[in-house]
Amino acid sequence: MSPTSGPAADSTAPISLCAREPRVPAERLVAEMVPPPRFASARFDTYIPDPDRPSQAEAVRVLSAFADGLGGSGERGRRRWFRKAAAPSGPRGVYLDGGYGVGKTHLLASLWHAAPAAPEQKAFGTFVELTNLVGALGFQQTVRTLGGHRLLCIDEFELDDPGDTVLVSTLLGKLVEAGVALAATSNTLPGKLGEGRFAAADFLREIQGLSAHFRPLRIDGEDYRHRGLPEAPSPYTEEDVTRAAERTPGASLDSFPALLGHLSRVHPSRYGALTDGVGAVCLTGVTPVTDQSTALRLVVLADRLYDREVPVLASGAPFDRIFDEEMLKGGYRKKYFRAISRLTALAREGKSLVGAEKSTGKSA
Known part of the structure; x- marks a missing residue:
């Protein structure tokens, strides 16, 4: 969803992902075994070979x-x-x-x-x-x-x-x-x-x-998500992120450490349901992840957000530094690089949330 614009717009209380504990019945798991929204219109003739x-x-x-x-x-x-x-x-x-x-x-x-x-x-x-x-x-x-x-x-x-x-x-x-x-x-x-x-x-x-x-x-090939595109936006201030979340209908707002803790208590099969109806994910205080189990849960969340085309806006560390060097050399490195690629693409999409918010005349 696009953010409400105009100086008279009412503030919207953001959603908290940490307050959600979704339950997913087995029949939903079967029914949802179709290409996700991002690829619902994918066809061979829309694939552009390099x-x-x-x-x-x-x-x-x-x-x-x-x-x-x-x-x-x-x-x-x-x-x-x-x-x-x-x-x-x-x-x-x-x-x-x-x-x-x-x-x-x-x-x-x-x-x-x-x-x-x-x-x-x-x-x-x-x-x-x-x-x-x-x-x-x-x-x-x-x-x-x-x-x-x-x-x-x-x-x-x-x-x-x-x-x-x-x-x-x-x-x-x-x-x-x-x-x-x-x-x-x-x-x-x-x-x-x-x-x-x-x-x-x-x-x-x-x-x-x-x-x-x-x-x-x-x-073979290069990452199409970043081929010929500008670099990912730098992280924003916590004030920027909070204000954008408050003015974006359907946005969530959570601290990054709190969200990681919550993910440990929600089965990865429910991460898609965790984001049901969420128009944007806003995170404050992003820090590098050093625990492998936590990192793998973050990879799954990044995949579900990317599949559902949910933009991400964050303060703190940039996404290309979210996994430490040791992880990027280990057995799961390809998963981590995929997550970095997808989070970076979502951060680029989330940039418009701050731009739209600032266009209302409320400076950071």
């Missing part, structure tokens, strides 16, 4: 053919497709590997839209949302629910612990047996999942099993 990166145009070609290969419509075509897929002779999925900001999520959402199936026959969600669904429904019910789909798209595929490795390996194996086609994005090749985060060698069989389901498709 002419200096041929792999991007090649990705569009391969994924378009993959969508066409799903084929058939109606119940009769669906049963024929399943019978054909019941005993696959090769990978039943495609795996988009590349750095952050090369448009992998756009392409994955485009594939979901292009797949010739009704919306209820295809699912789209992040890896975290998929594991949360298993937690909410139970393993067997998840298999029954997703096993009736033609396509499962998994964004931000990551293996953070051995339990996830075994769980997802078993789940995807069951879904492939049921005839479900798979598509995933990640910053890590399927055979390298888990490296730097746990003893991946001890789970080599599961990781190799996951890799066997996918045909890797490498996408």
Whole structure:
């Protein structure tokens, strides 16, 4: 939402994310397995390949053919497709590997839209949302629910612990047996999942099993979110942030340390619901995060805010310094760089909140 303008505008009490404790029923988790608002209109013809990166145009070609290969419509075509897929002779999925900001999520959402199936026959969600669904429904019910789909798209595929490795390996194996086609994005090749985060060698069989389901498709390029754009805005003063929050309908206002503490008490599967109806997130006192568990929760929140196109306005440390150097060299570095990229893009979008507020004649 855009901020109310004019010197006579009434002040609006900001929302506090810390005061929210959302409860998300399992049926909502299933219903929301569609491309998020930011990618609701994503299509192959709206993806703009970098002419200096041929792999991007090649990705569009391969994924378009993959969508066409799903084929058939109606119940009769669906049963024929399943019978054909019941005993696959090769990978039943495609795996988009590349750095952050090369448009992998756009392409994955485009594939979901292009797949010739009704919306209820295809699912789209992040890896975290998929594991949360298993937690909410139970393993067997998840298999029954997703096993009736033609396509499962998994964004931000990551293996953070051995339990996830075994769980997802078993789940995807069951879904492939049921005839479900798979598509995933990640910053890590399927055979390298888990490296730097746990003893991946001890789970080599599961990781190799996951890799066997996918045909890797490498996408090179620079982060499109910042290609040719000005640098991210510097953090604002606490007074700027507070005043903008008070004048922006639907804005939230929280201190950064308090929000991080609150995130530790809310399951990551509820971070999307935590931001329901929020038009902008305003944060005061941003400081570098040094605890890994806290940092990973912040990554999930950044993803949900980005998906929902919620601008961010902050005071304190700039977002490119929100994770310390040791974290940016560790096993989760790609997640942290993605979060920095997305928060920076949202901060750029949030800049207009301060500009609009100052245009009313109230100086900082």
